[in-house]
Amino acid sequence: DGGITQSPKYLFRKEGQNVTLSCEQNLNHDAMYWYRQDPGQGLRLIYYSQIVNDFQKGDIAEGYSVSREKKESFPLTVTSAQKNPTAFYLCASSMGWGGYEQYFGPGTRLTVT
């Protein structure tokens, strides 16, 4: 059963705490991405990784960090420095970099109070 999994589905945290969102894919894709979606808006790119051990900032990287130690895993940490962390977070992967369609995981809804 190939695909992208994200966990947990829902996450609640207190302000000031760091939280890590999981993203795993078994599609053997090289590239992985993290997006944020706010109500009624499109997706905005947080970080992306073209290949293992490499990652780049997207449009809204401030307050977030990532790692890519394994091809199949691309966890996102939402730090206390992120001013408005409550959002829907989507992870995606693609076969290669540039020109390939991206496949999305089911998302994690993070609520910080």
Next chain:
Amino acid sequence: EDKVVQSPLSLVVHEGDTVTLNCSYEVTNFRSLLWYKQEKKAPTFLFMLTSSGIEKKSGRLSSILDKKELFSILNITATQTGDSAVYLCALNAGNMLTFGGGTRLMVKP
């Protein structure tokens, strides 16, 4: 800066109607334009368009790209309640996808 604008923002139709969703863009280095359907959670891939004037079709859905006028349309004929979703257009300019704000379609029985 690459830009993607979708219209309308939202649309309510009745089953059986035909709808046309619009996506216009500005880009410096076009590679492809993609359409996704987002129901509750993960966007699912619909089409990728790279060439002007060639229609891509899948069942009741079809899409076409105009690289001269910088827009794409997504058509849905004989709409069903299961077509209710947010439709996202995304531009691939070589480095990453830039998404539009989406069109929310509601199909009433």
